[in-house]
Amino acid sequence: MKATSDIEALTRPFAGGPTRGKFLDWAIYRTHKLGQRIGWALGREKVRPHRQLLSSAVERLRDSFGELTCVETGCIRRADEGTDSTLAIATALGESGGTLYTFELEAEHIAVCRSVCHQVNDRIRYVEGDSRTNLRKLRADGTLKVVHLAFFDSGDDADLIWEEFRAIEDLFVPGSIVIVDDAIPPSVKGRRVKPYLHRRLDWDTRVTYTWHGMLVAQKRTGGR
Numbered sequence: 541m542k543a544t545s546d547i548e549a550l551t552r553p554f555a556g557g558p559t560r561g562k563f564l565d566w567a568i569y570r571t572h573k574l575g576q577r578i579g580w581a582l583g584r585e586k587v588r589p590h591r592q593l594l595s596s597a598v599e600r601l602r603d604s605f606g607e608l609t610c611v612e613t614g615c616i617r618r619a620d621e622g623t624d625s626t627l628a629i630a631t632a633l634g635e636s637g638g639t640l641y642t643f644e645l646e647a648e649h650i651a652v653c654r655s656v657c658h659q660v661n662d663r664i665r666y667v668e669g670d671s672r673t674n675l676r677k678l679r680a681d682g683t684l685k686v687v688h689l690a691f692f693d694s695g696d697d698a699d700l701i702w703e704e705f706r707a708i709e710d711l712f713v714p715g716s717i718v719i720v721d722d723a724i725p726p727s728v729k730g731r732r733v734k735p736y737l738h739r740r741l742d743w744d745t746r747v748t749y750t751w752h753g754m755l756v757a758q759k760r761t762g763g764r
């Protein structure tokens with residue numbers, strides 16, 4: 541059976557393409573950025589893709605899996621930041637019974653996020669502390685058995701994001717989606733996880749050239 545994923549459909553509304561390796565991803569991204577800057581100078585709106593991309597990913601996953609387990613590292617830290625990842629994911633979960641586990645170091649950021657998400661907090665589990673330690677812990681104690689969506693967006697540290705990914709890598713199932721924010725240099729979050737997933741035949745990986753570049757990867761269904 542041919543391995544498939546529907547990542548192309550998910551990323552179609554955004555400028556982007558398949559991952560092509562470090563240099564080409566960077567060069568194509570810079571070219572798009574130049575085009576965007578010219579657009580902004582001509583008065584076009586700056587678009588942050590997070591809300592739309594995350595909502596759309598959750599909606600697609602709900603169609604396939606029903607009740608979802610989602611993971612986020614780094615929750616909303618400022619009410620006016622504009623990315624609103626926690627709110628986007630939890631809202632898109634709707635009344636499906638799915639849960640978002642958000643792993644956050646700072647108690648103050650959790651307080652801000654709770655307030656921003658007050659209408660959907662019944663679907664969110666806030667896990668305070670270091671994401672790596674707590675991801676491993678919730679995996680080991682069986683709280684996390686499967687992960688359908690993971691959004692990695694904590695510190696600007698390639699090793700941190702890599703360790704978060706590795707802590708739950710075995711919990712992804714065919715169809716699961718991984719999104720890493722700020723994945724194209726000079727941003728560093730994707731520096732280790734992007735080349736790893738790019739090489740893997742069981743993952744379909746793309747980058748969107750919007751904002752600081754987001755890695756969007758889906759575990760393929762079917763054979764190789």
Ligand SMILES: C[S@@+](CC[C@H](N)C(=O)[O-])C[C@H]1O[C@@H](n2cnc3c(N)ncnc32)[C@H](O)[C@@H]1O
Pocket residue numbers: 590613614615616617621623624625626643644645646649669670671672693694695700
């Ligand atoms: C870029 S912000 C997250 C923004 C949010 N995802 C959004 O889109 O609105 C990064 C967050 O990660 C948190 N963070 C940094 N290092 C962390 C770690 N080791 N464990 C858990 N959270 C961490 C920071 O405190 C901060 O709140």
